[in-house]
Amino acid sequence: MHYATPQLMEELTACIACSECLLACPALAEAIPIKALNWETLHGPLSPDIARFAQRCYQCGACVPVCPVGLHRDAMMLWLKVRLLLGPDS
Amino acid sequence: MTRTSARPPIQAGYPMLGSHGSRAQWLARLTALGIGICLIYPLYLYLHSDDIAPDSAWGYGFAICGTALLILVGVSYSVRKRLNRHAPIRLHTMLAWHAVGGVVGVLLIVLHSAGNFNARSGTYALYGLLAVALSGIIGRLIDRLCPRLATAAAAQAMTEAGEDRLYALEQKLEAAQQLQHARRRARRPRKANMPWDLAYHTLDPENDAIPGLLTHETMSGTGFVPTRAWRYVGSHTAQLLPHQRPFADYLHQQTTLTRAAMGREQFYLHMVRVWRRVHVLLCVAALGLLIWHLTYAAMLLLDAR
Numbered sequence: 001m002h003y004a005t006p007q008l009m010e011e012l013t014a015c016i017a018c019s020e021c022l023l024a025c026p027a028l029a030e031a032i033p034i035k036a037l038n039w040e041t042l043h044g045p046l047s048p049d050i051a052r053f054a055q056r057c058y059q060c061g062a063c064v065p066v067c068p069v070g071l072h073r074d075a076m077m078l079w080l081k082v083r084l085l086l087g088p089d090s
Numbered sequence: 091m092t093r094t095s096a097r098p099p100i101q102a103g104y105p106m107l108g109s110h111g112s113r114a115q116w117l118a119r120l121t122a123l124g125i126g127i128c129l130i131y132p133l134y135l136y137l138h139s140d141d142i143a144p145d146s147a148w149g150y151g152f153a154i155c156g157t158a159l160l161i162l163v164g165v166s167y168s169v170r171k172r173l174n175r176h177a178p179i180r181l182h183t184m185l186a187w188h189a190v191g192g193v194v195g196v197l198l199i200v201l202h203s204a205g206n207f208n209a210r211s212g213t214y215a216l217y218g219l220l221a222v223a224l225s226g227i228i229g230r231l232i233d234r235l236c237p238r239l240a241t242a243a244a245a246q247a248m249t250e251a252g253e254d255r256l257y258a259l260e261q262k263l264e265a266a267q268q269l270q271h272a273r274r275r276a277r278r279p280r281k282a283n284m285p286w287d288l289a290y291h292t293l294d295p296e297n298d299a300i301p302g303l304l305t306h307e308t309m310s311g312t313g314f315v316p317t318r319a320w321r322y323v324g325s326h327t328a329q330l331l332p333h334q335r336p337f338a339d340y341l342h343q344q345t346t347l348t349r350a351a352m353g354r355e356q357f358y359l360h361m362v363r364v365w366r367r368v369h370v371l372l373c374v375a376a377l378g379l380l381i382w383h384l385t386y387a388a389m390l391l392l393d394a395r
Contacts, residue, residue, distance in 0.1 A: 002244040002355065005252040026171070026181045029112035055109040058233035059240065059362050062171075081241040082248065085104040 002082070003075045011071045012038050021063035021073040027056040041080050054080040104241060107234045114183040118190040125194060133201070142204050144212065149202050156198030157380070160219070163191030164373065189226060196223040215383040218376030225369045232365050240358035246351035255348045 003011070019034045032049055040050050054077060063073035111119070136148040143149055167188035170177055196219045207213050249258050 001352075001359070002248060002254075004248070004254045004257065008252070024181070026185045028180065029114060029182045052109050055104060056112070057237065059237045059359050060233075060366065061363060078237075078241065078244055079252075081104060081237065082245045085238075085241050085245055087103070 001075065002078050003072075008042065008076060008079055011076060012042060014069055015071055016069055018068060020066045020068065021071075024062045024066040025057070026060065026062060027058055028053060029056065038076075041076050041083075046080075046084065050080070051084060054084050057081070104238060106238055112182065112186070114180070115186040118183075118186040122190045122194050136201075144202055144204050144206055146204075149204055152198045152202035156195045156202060157384075159191050159198065160195035163188045163195065189230065192226055193223055196220060211379070211383040211386040215376070215379040218372070218379040222369070222372045222376045225365070225372050229365050229369050232361055236358040236361045240355045243351045243355035243358065247348055247355060256345070259344075 015034070015038055017034045017038070022028055022032065022034055022037075029052075030049060032053055036047065037050055037053075040046050046054070057074075057077045057080075059074050059078065061074050063077075064071075067073065132148075136142065139146075139148070141147070144153070167184045170179065170181060170184045199216060199219055203212065203216050207216075247255055249255050251258075
């Protein structure tokens with residue numbers, strides 16, 4: 001389910017950048033720094049690597065149970081997908 | 091000399107079937123294609139030989155290669171997924187080989203059958219494997235299509251500012267209600283016998299004033315839909331004036347559309363996860379049929395000797 005901005009900001013702040021979600025992801029084809037992913041989820045233009053990752057993410061939810069903080073990376077990725085869909089002005 | 095900016099280009103757009111394949115996926119596909127091309131000549135020899143049967147030398151070869159490949163790609167992906175997250179090979183790479191190896195393995199098993207589809211254990215095992223391969227192919231299509239559709243639905247259920255559309259409208263309607271209430275209170279003449287002590291004033295809003303808020307004047311420019319407020323309005327429909335009804339209908343329509351978008355989003359996201367379980371269940375069933383067939387074939391071979 002999608003997040004609203006306050007929820008998303010809370011989760012991004014709570015992320016400890018351990019990258020467990022990325023290690024468990026079957027859609028991640030190339031290494032991506034999780035801090036860049038967190039930053040671009042909410043701010044600024046999307047870099048090509050992260051845009052490709054957002055397109056390839058198929059919301060399987062493999063990233064959720066491995067998170068030691070209990071965050072929902074799938075919902076954050078859905079947000080990123082919405083940004084991608086709506087374009088750079090979103 | 092002009093200097094170009096090092097800033098990466100802005101990526102926008104989300105095609106319906108997602109991105110092109112990754113390097114790992116293309117490598118796996120090209121390897122499978124290479125294996126297929128290498129098998130053309132042996133296959134030609136097999137099809138023109140006198141011994142085309144599941145229990146021929148070629149048939150056994152196809153069976154052993156196909157079964158070994160299926161077990162290898164199935165078990166390795168499952169183990170990599172569950173046990174070792176810090177392994178040197180990415181899960182994405184393993185998934186690419188899992189998909190390609192699964193399809194090639196099932197094709198080898200089809201060759202092993204040699205067009206023999208009698209009602210025996212081998213035929214049921216073959217049908218099971220075909221179902222697994224088909225569910226995997228459909229699953230890959232669902233993986234590409236459903237997240238894109240869920241994204242479109244989520245975009246409809248959110249405002250441009252990234253807030254939940256229902257919640258945002260509810261907030262705006264409540265703010266408008268409080269403002270209208272404050273205006274009415276300010277316009278009301280102060281009664282002479284009104285108690286000076288604030289404890290005697292009720293803090294509850296005047297419920298009968300809410301239908302009056304549903305005018306284009308108070309709600310113009312909001313563009314959002316309430317949930318709690320709409321339920322309240324729904325229970326006071328009889329109190330609405332004729333000029334307020336079109337806007338109430340508009341609110342009802344917007345609520346329905348937003349809820350439908352949220353329902354679609356949930357459905358598409360569930361579809362991805364439910365289909366994965368269907369694929370795993372079919373794998374378990376096909377494995378059972380395969381073990382049955384192998385046991386049956388082994389007994390036949392032992393009896394023949």
